[in-house]
Amino acid sequence: MKFVNEYRDPELGKKLLDRIHKRSRKPARLMEFCGGHTVAIFKHGLRQLLPENIEMLSGPGCPVCVTASADLDRAIALGSLPDVIITSFGDMVRVPGSRSSLQKAKAEGADVRIVYSAQDALTIARDNQDKSIIFIGIGFETTAPTIAASILQAEQEKLNNYYVLSLHKVCPPIMKAILDMGEVNLGGIICPGHVSVIIGSHPYQFIADEYKIACAVSGFEPLDILLAVDRLVEQIESGQPKVEIAYRRGVKPEGNQPAIRLMETVFEIGEANWRGIGVVPASGLQIKAKYERFDALKNFNIDPGPTLEPKGCICGSILRGVSTPRDCRLFGGTCTPENPVGPCMVSSEGSCATYYHYGDSHGR
Amino acid sequence: MEDKILLAHGSGGKLSQDLIQSFLPDLANPILDKLDDSAVFDISGRLAFTTDSYTVNPVFFPGGDIGKLAVCGTVNDLAMSGARPLYLSLAFIIEEGLPVANLKKILTSIKHAAEEAGVKIVTGDTKVVNQGSADKIFVNTAGVGTVPEGVDISATNARPGDKIILNGNIGDHGIAVLSQREGLKFHTPVPSDCAPLNGLVADMLAASANIHCLRDPTRGGLATTLNDFAGQSKVGIRLEEDKIPVDKAVLAACEFLGFDPLYIANEGKLAAAVAPRDAAAILAAMKRSKYGVGAVIIGEVVAEHPGQVVMNTILGASRIVDMPVGELLPRIC
Ligand code: SF4
Numbered sequence: 001m002k003f004v005n006e007y008r009d010p011e012l013g014k015k016l017l018d019r020i021h022k023r024s025r026k027p028a029r030l031m032e033f034c035g036g037h038t039v040a041i042f043k044h045g046l047r048q049l050l051p052e053n054i055e056m057l058s059g060p061g062c063p064v065c066v067t068a069s070a071d072l073d074r075a076i077a078l079g080s081l082p083d084v085i086i087t088s089f090g091d092m093v094r095v096p097g098s099r100s101s102l103q104k105a106k107a108e109g110a111d112v113r114i115v116y117s118a119q120d121a122l123t124i125a126r127d128n129q130d131k132s133i134i135f136i137g138i139g140f141e142t143t144a145p146t147i148a149a150s151i152l153q154a155e156q157e158k159l160n161n162y163y164v165l166s167l168h169k170v171c172p173p174i175m176k177a178i179l180d181m182g183e184v185n186l187g188g189i190i191c192p193g194h195v196s197v198i199i200g201s202h203p204y205q206f207i208a209d210e211y212k213i214a215c216a217v218s219g220f221e222p223l224d225i226l227l228a229v230d231r232l233v234e235q236i237e238s239g240q241p242k243v244e245i246a247y248r249r250g251v252k253p254e255g256n257q258p259a260i261r262l263m264e265t266v267f268e269i270g271e272a273n274w275r276g277i278g279v280v281p282a283s284g285l286q287i288k289a290k291y292e293r294f295d296a297l298k299n300f301n302i303d304p305g306p307t308l309e310p311k312g313c314i315c316g317s318i319l320r321g322v323s324t325p326r327d328c329r330l331f332g333g334t335c336t337p338e339n340p341v342g343p344c345m346v347s348s349e350g351s352c353a354t355y356y357h358y359g360d361s362h363g364r
Numbered sequence: 365m366e367d368k369i370l371l372a373h374g375s376g377g378k379l380s381q382d383l384i385q386s387f388l389p390d391l392a393n394p395i396l397d398k399l400d401d402s403a404v405f406d407i408s409g410r411l412a413f414t415t416d417s418y419t420v421n422p423v424f425f426p427g428g429d430i431g432k433l434a435v436c437g438t439v440n441d442l443a444m445s446g447a448r449p450l451y452l453s454l455a456f457i458i459e460e461g462l463p464v465a466n467l468k469k470i471l472t473s474i475k476h477a478a479e480e481a482g483v484k485i486v487t488g489d490t491k492v493v494n495q496g497s498a499d500k501i502f503v504n505t506a507g508v509g510t511v512p513e514g515v516d517i518s519a520t521n522a523r524p525g526d527k528i529i530l531n532g533n534i535g536d537h538g539i540a541v542l543s544q545r546e547g548l549k550f551h552t553p554v555p556s557d558c559a560p561l562n563g564l565v566a567d568m569l570a571a572s573a574n575i576h577c578l579r580d581p582t583r584g585g586l587a588t589t590l591n592d593f594a595g596q597s598k599v600g601i602r603l604e605e606d607k608i609p610v611d612k613a614v615l616a617a618c619e620f621l622g623f624d625p626l627y628i629a630n631e632g633k634l635a636a637a638v639a640p641r642d643a644a645a646i647l648a649a650m651k652r653s654k655y656g657v658g659a660v661i662i663g664e665v666v667a668e669h670p671g672q673v674v675m676n677t678i679l680g681a682s683r684i685v686d687m688p689v690g691e692l693l694p695r696i697c
Contacts, residue, residue, distance in 0.1 A: 036697055115547055116547035120546060123547075138696065222677075
């Protein structure tokens with residue numbers, strides 16, 4: 001990370017772009033899995049610079065966006081219980097659920113606090129022993145290890161007022177689910193950056209082997225992404241899909257083993273509810289029985305009520321790569337970052353917010 | 365004296381007196397020393413008058429603290445209208461329990477900042493509130509200054525052709541403060557850029573009066589300031605990304621947090637829109653000034669896309685630089 005500047009070197013960037021333009025012939029659809037990649041691609045205007053035969057699609061890699069309305073309703077219902085403090089990452093509190101949002105619940109008297117990390121939630125738990133502190137655990141393999149660590153620490157400190165609502169999701173299974181749905185015909189995938197720092201590049205091997213789709217793990221600097229595209233183009237043109245790492249300074253093929261062990265100690269694989277995709281088996285992380293006294297779902301009785309999806313919002317099909325924000329009739333009119341209808345307009349990593357903020361040289 | 369601030373320190377009684385007396389030597393000047401209900405002084409010319417309240421978490425951060433911030437912030441607000449800052453008021457709202465030593469430290473930096481900026485604190489107030497009713501300490505300052513003849517600076521004054529000048533690296537303050545936040549602590553070598561800019565502005569004005577817009581990009585960052593210029597002047601702004609200076613460490617922190625330096629707060633930076641024919645002279649004057657050494661031209665005002673800021677990216681693409689919405693939040697993914 002120290003050398004971040006060299007990943008912005010315009011000369012190197014132009015060389016890579018040249019190579020991509022020379023080598024790329026076949027029409028190819030590439031999906032960037034991470035919302036963070038979508039942001040970087042727009043921020044640096046990369047779509048304008050790639051050859052016309054390359055089409056970039058945004059994927060489901062925005063943790064806030066993929067949280068299902070039903071799960072949000074649970075979080076909101078938990079917040080309405082007496083003597084409960086909800087702690088959450090910031091973007092999450094603005095996402096509309098079926099009838100309310102954590103932010104609205106807060107205005108109506110629920111104690112909802114924004115934290116930067118599960119460690120902050122632990123501090124709140126220590127300082128408020130007479131209250132139950134529930135952390136809304138969202139995110140992929142990136143955040144899960146730190147939240148696992150918070151549960152282990154709570155156990156060690158014998159904190160008995162700390163709970164986690166685990167809505168964590170894991171990436172490779174959802175990639176498989178999207179490919180199996182067959183709605184998008186992909187030539188290559190820019191695999192997650194920070195997620196891969198934890199899980200490594202091996203878990204994507206099945207995509208190259210079974211689906212014959214090119215894979216490259218990328219960082220978030222413009223040159224990381226160009227290098228990933230360059231690798232994908234090479235694989236596509238040569239007809240030899242594999243998994244490459246275009247993010248050497250961050251990702252090792254085997255990942256970060258201690259972090260993986262931490263996750264495996266506390267969580268087990270279970271089903272997860274993905275917005276726009278539905279319940280996908282083996283795509284989420286649930287708290288193991290051994291740690292169930294920290295599991296918000298096991299320790300509180302709530303009735304979140306029936307689920308209603310925001311009317312007119314097509315976040316679901318955007319997350320599957322089937323539509324883009326421009327296909328949504330509410331985009332930029334009824335739905336803006338100030339007044340978001342769906343989660344993709346709330347999260348700083350959401351596709352709709354990214355399209356809205358960065359647009360292109362021709363406007364929004 | 366007690367080692368923690370008590371409610372009684374704000375009651376107006378003996379403890380209040382003691383506390384105020386303990387401030388005085390640091391801030392002493394003939395107007396303040398009278399301790400009358402209001403400060404009385406002569407002033408002539410066009411007045412600039414501003415106020416701002418300061419809250420920062422943490423109160424002490426690398427490169428400054430809330431005291432320095434409260435002086436520099438108000439001095440800079442005056443300076444941005446081309447005024448020569450003269451007098452400041454200073455008011456504290458203190459949460460009971462604040463260590464007196466911390467208050468002392470804050471006062472010392474207020475003294476130093478005021479000395480450097482050449483302003484006098486001429487009136488003040490202290491209130492103490494119950495624990496939980498404030499977060500450690502809030503500071504309000506108001507300031508007056510005089511605007512020299514012929515100076516007309518406003519965010520509505522940008523014209524096509526104007527050059528956009530920035531006085532150095534962006535994002536230092538925001539990253540320095542964030543690096544100290546609970547739950548986010550990370551190591552960064554960058555201190556806050558918090559500084560009084562009135563000297564720099566005086567040097568710029570001495571070089572040319574054709575400075576059209578001037579603003580310090582504090583909260584909301586450079587992107588917000590330039591959007592203000594574009595929106596209020598009904599012009600477009602075209603930026604060159606490769607000209608915008610950002611410290612390597614700030615870029616690294618931004619990469620890791622998922623932030624864009626254009627939206628990060630500064631406390632010692634200014635952006636100016638200046639007449640093109642005087643741009644070189646103003647730039648040269650800035651480079652000779654203490655807080656302008658890193659000054660650069662980062663873009664220009666255009667007639668196209670009024671109200672919008674568009675940036676040519678380092679790789680030769682272009683994109684909109686929008687107003688920020690809501691608070692900056694670190695990435696989750
Ligand atoms: S623009 Fe708004 S309503 Fe439309 S898909 Fe995006 S978030 Fe949903």
